[in-house]
Amino acid sequence: MTFRKALWNKSNINSMSSTDNSAKTISGNQYDSSEIILYYIIVALLVAILPLLFILPIWIKVWVLVMWGYVYIGQKKQWRLPNFIMRHILFAFGMICWLASSGIRFDGQDYMALLAIMAGLKPLEIQTHRDRIIAVFLAYFCVIASLFTFENLSMTLYMFFSVFITTSVLIKLHQPKDGILNYFRLSFWLLIQSVPVMLISFFLFPRIQNSFWVTGLMARETTGFSDRLELGKMSRLIQREATAFKVKFNGPIPAPENLYWRGIIFDYFTGDNWIYENSERVSHGKIEGENPVDYEVILEPHGKKWVFALDVPVSGPNWAKILDDHTLRSYHNIYQKKRFRAVSYLSIQGDVFQTWDTKSLKLPADGNPKARAMAEELKKRSESPDQIIQSALDMFVRENFVYTLDPPMLKDDLIDDFLFRTRQGFCEHYASAFTFLMRASGIPSRIVGGYQGGEINPYDQYLIIRQSDAHVWVEVWLKGRGWVRIDPTAYVVPERIQRGVDAVLEPDKIYGFFSLRRWKSVSDFANKVRFAWGMINNQWEQWVMGYSYIEQLQLLKQLGIQTGTWKGAIQVLGLACMLILLFSAFYMIINQSRPVAYPEKVQKIYLKFCHKMAKAGYVKSLSQGPLDYMNSITTEDEHFKSKMSDIIDHYICIRYANRGNSHMLKQLNRLVSDINRYIPKKNSTKKSWN
Amino acid sequence: MNALPVTLNHRNIYIIPTRYGLLFIVILIGMLIGSMNYDNNLGFLLTFFLGSLTLVSMFYTHYNLSGLTFASIRSTSVFAGQKAIFELHVKMKRTNRYSLNVRMANGDEQVIHILDNTSHVIYIGIDTQYRGVLIPKYIRISTVFPLGLFWAWTTLEIKDGCIVYPNPIPTEFKPLWIQKNQNQKDKLISIGVDDFQGLKSYQPGDPLNRIYWKGYSRGQGLFVKVFDGQIGTSVILDFMNIPDQDTERKLSKLCDWVQKSARLNLAYGLRLPDSELSPDRGDAHQHKCLKALALHGLQSPMV
Structure with missing residues (x-):
């Protein structure tokens, strides 16, 4: 400096x-x-x-x-x-x-x-x-x-x-x-x-699969799930319009009530928060099920290792593992947009899920006495776990619980406060309370975090899952059936599951004033624009943003280049160099041969002009140059005269003064094309008599 | 080094990255490593975009020189100490040449833009110090247009140098006057020019620079000053006749005499130790004499 x-x-x-x-x-x-x-x-x-x-x-x-x-x-x-x-x-x-x-x-x-x-x-x-x-x-x-x-x-x-x-x-x-x-x-x-x-x-340019060094450098503000579920905090997530991920199904899109995107298991309850416990046991058993769904996900970076997939995933990307709780987990934090293919079963054979851990029953030693008492009572009244579950869910419907993103603050014993005082909340309140009741009454249960639903772009059939689709639900373990998904929110507000969070709440409660989504109801046109833009964005993401190691392999394969060998590498390098050289050569040729004086072109136009004039009776003798020719034509028609001199000026300028450019040439051409209109008629009438 | 006339093309234009170009390439490599590390496709896109831009700008820089024809270079003679101006005649098929840097070895440097004419004259100066023939080592035409990332240049060889006359040193004008005798051989007499004899009335053909303007302005009519030595109007400027020891100073003084003779409209001849020019008048003769002085005793080829 x-x-x-x-x-x-x-x-x-x-x-x-x-x-x-x-x-x-x-x-x-x-x-x-x-x-x-x-x-x-x-x-x-x-x-x-x-x-x-x-x-x-x-x-x-x-x-x-x-x-x-x-x-x-x-x-x-x-x-x-x-x-x-x-x-x-x-x-x-x-x-x-x-x-x-x-x-x-x-x-x-x-x-x-x-x-x-x-x-x-x-x-x-x-x-x-x-x-x-x-x-x-x-x-x-x-x-x-x-x-x-x-x-x-x-x-x-x-x-x-x-x-x-x-x-x-x-x-x-x-x-x-x-x-x-x-x-x-x-x-x-x-x-x-x-x-x-x-x-x-x-x-x-050769893409590599992994980074050279740790990618933590670019840690940024993350949007999405954290590793703990603090009651009341998730509403901020729901209020975000940002896209969490997009999905393209290779086949029909499953019904909305099946669109549960599984990501995290919250297992450990502290009394205030549900915490994700880092016990990443990889699933070994083979999963069998029905209705395989094949789809592709474009996952926005969120800075964590969560990988969201349709419940229940059986195969995922090679950079992630499938855990025994049937969530996908990336090996590295996701700071870049990721694109991957996955297969899920909408329903699976329950027998595989025989295992459950004592941690799925664990609760804090004390606190929430009313809820515990309620659980005891439920247990006493019921004969089977199914009945306990049913009566707990019935309670949510019966007792006028209200779904809102803006619930009152909970105090002291959070679960008690929610169940018996405020009775206002959203998915995480219901899931927490329900899981608490289940555990207290001896049924293994856990909270699953992820997203639910999504919006289909009618132009390209992409399903867009936004942060506002964030959701938590519950899984309970039932003998003979394994882990079963129970969504208490669905009992309180079925529309939330069927039609998304927009259906339940006023749009301006969820989104900012300037958000396009807020104006969804205002005009159909805005909606169309939004979807069209979304489609372009998706195409962009698929072809440019999503282009990576695997896509490159495919491209090279289509070009007939064997990858993974030295020969292949040299071929790629050679191809790239050849193409660039080709371009350069092309470019040089264009530069060299750029026409300047346009001798042939201008001559052709001039001859056309002479031809037209000759037809009208003004024949140019061979010895006449353009100026002589013009002077030899005597006419009273001022308009014709000026047009003619325009043409001659242009011609001289381009042909002799070496000052031609394409613009002038075009203008000359236009003038000559128009000249017929200005040529006086007297000579041509004479001609018609002959 | 290209002798004129020359048309620039890929054979005689050289091109290298400027230091800013190198810096830019280093930045791009940094961007590339960053993009690879974070596997950021937008990073790749921008890096390759800028890299490609660098490549294209190289062609543009080359293109800015390519197709220029340097037809000739010419200069007018000057006296030592003055600035010699070279005229470089350029022709081109297409115009719009931007920011051409024209530099003469040890001389001036200027930037020109040629925007409308297909032929153009570039004037470029160089300071002179000594008499003789000044042949600048080269003229370099270079450009970094449009992005300053590449520097394309070519050098032109100058064959015809500029004749630099000696620097005139004013001195008393005492040439040898040629006295025309009818029968005898011409006789040389040494008289000062100041030997003023009187006035005679003007006749057409009398040299204008000897008109007695002072009298004319007073309304006394047109008179011409007559000098004593003006028996003839021819003089010989002799090297040996200069009262000085140093050759260079002698040449400078002779130079002054040549100018004075010309101003007085005398027919003057020049006598140097190894050559002699017979008396004559006119610009061409003056140039001949001054050139003889400029080149006296030098090994340089006569131009």
């Missing part, structure tokens, strides 16, 4: 840049003396960093905007730029704020914050050509940083846009004397021509 003191002063800046020896050839007085360039750079940085600003803490937003605002206004008002010492103080101040706010944790977001701090400072010290270039590179870097944060189609489109803007500014740095539209045009063509090689590289 070079810090130099300077005023907002043209000559000063120029003399500065000339001291930078290396930049001599491409900077300094000859190149760019306007301060406008700084505005361009600020715009490029702003466009590049904009998506990041949304997720960064407020003080970073203020930091960046204040710095850039100062530079922007300062240029106009001739303010002094902060000098060497001042800039270092600012830098140190920014660093301290950064360290303080990151808490020396350093996850992905903190690096973004650091990037933003530097991007904020950079325009303050732009004096030389080098500084400008570095600032533009910084903008490119911001673009990629935001890609690691957002992974959807809109972000990708925005990426292309900000690369476009940044490239325009980079062109501006090297070609200052031109109109802004020309930068955009050139930038556009550069980028368009970059697409072929980009695609070749993207599809043929």
